[in-house]
Amino acid sequence: MKITRIINNNVVCAINDRRQEMMLLGSGIGFQKKKGDEVDRAKIEKEFFLKSKNVTGKLYALLAQIPMEYIRVSDSIIQYAKETLNKELNENIYLTLTDHINFAVARYNKGMNFNNALLSEIKAFYANEFRVAMKALGMINQEFDIELPEDEAGFIALHIVNAELGSDMEETMKITQFIQKVLNLIRYQFNIHFNESSIHYSRLTTHLKFFAYRLFNDNVVRSGDSDFLPIIKEKYASEYQCSLRIAKLIHVDYGKELTDDELVYLTVHIKRVIDEEKNE
Known part of the structure; x- marks a missing residue:
């Protein structure tokens, strides 16, 4: 060699x-x-x-400036995330996470801690990724003998979500804010409080995460399931009306249109989580 x-x-x-x-x-x-x-x-x-020459080149440039401990702990976190979540992650995370850890440690040593304004949402919407991020926080704190706050776990969780979706931090934060808007609308219409540990809540937020990603990347679903729309309208009338309100929000705030297929999927997920809350 x-x-x-x-x-x-x-x-x-x-x-x-x-x-x-x-x-x-x-x-x-x-x-x-x-x-x-x-x-x-x-x-x-x-x-x-690494397969990506672009990521490799940028990582070389980063590692020329920082100690190898940063890529070593970053790699340990990435391997743990892959095994725990059982998902492939975009290679770009080797660059973004390593750079973030370097920046976070430098900020800590200067007494500059950043508050994560989306921490509550991240915990609720990306619970599995946040659990991995808390483990990652422990790895970082042990490696560098520091005590980074929980807010940093929120940022790390977003890096993991980015790598799952193949998106960047700006888009992931946009998706997170989108999910919050939709959930608030559902809460308001049905006057409920979600059980954030329930399986249907988890399925709803997961659906919204990938739905938002498709929406913002103009990759809408047209699977043929729109044939079920007349049945959905009749059987799940209130949930369908809620989906229409969400569609209006999306049109007004983002200038995007929902397909009938997306309306079907969204209505079914809303129906499941509403039924679960009523049976609590």
Whole structure:
């Protein structure tokens, strides 16, 4: 395995036997080395093989400026998230999460803590991701001997959601605010308080998350299920009227139109969560 690029004393790029370029981490792995030298395999602590050349290039630039501990703890968090959530994550999280951790630690050391205005919403809408983020917070605090606040777990959870959806932070925050608007409308119309630990609430918020992502990326559903719309209108009249109010909100606030298919799915999810609340 030969070195193709020296990032710093602890990070190098190398070409493996399959002619694949990899990023290698290890204390002193790049010290007094040059392009073309053999890698000291005994010093390899971590190997990375990222498919995206764009992400890889940006990660190289970031790691040239920060200690390898940041990518090491970031990778531990990402692997834990993948295993716990059983989901693939967009490779861009290696860049965004590593950069965020570096920034968060630097802010902490300067006594600058940021409040997360969406913390309550993140806990409610992305409960699984937030649990992973709380574990991540413990990893970071232990690695750097600090005490980051719970607000940071909210930010980390959003990075995980970004990687699930393949979106960026701005879009994910927009999606989060969208979900809050829709849930408030449902609460108001039916005069209920959601049981945030219930399965149907979880299914509703998950549906709204991916629904919003499709909506903002102009990728609406047209599956043919709109044939059920007349039945839905009759059987779930009040829930359907609520869906129409949501459709109006979307049109006014975002300039988007809902398909009949989306109205069907939305009405069914509302019906399930309303029935569950009534039976509590």
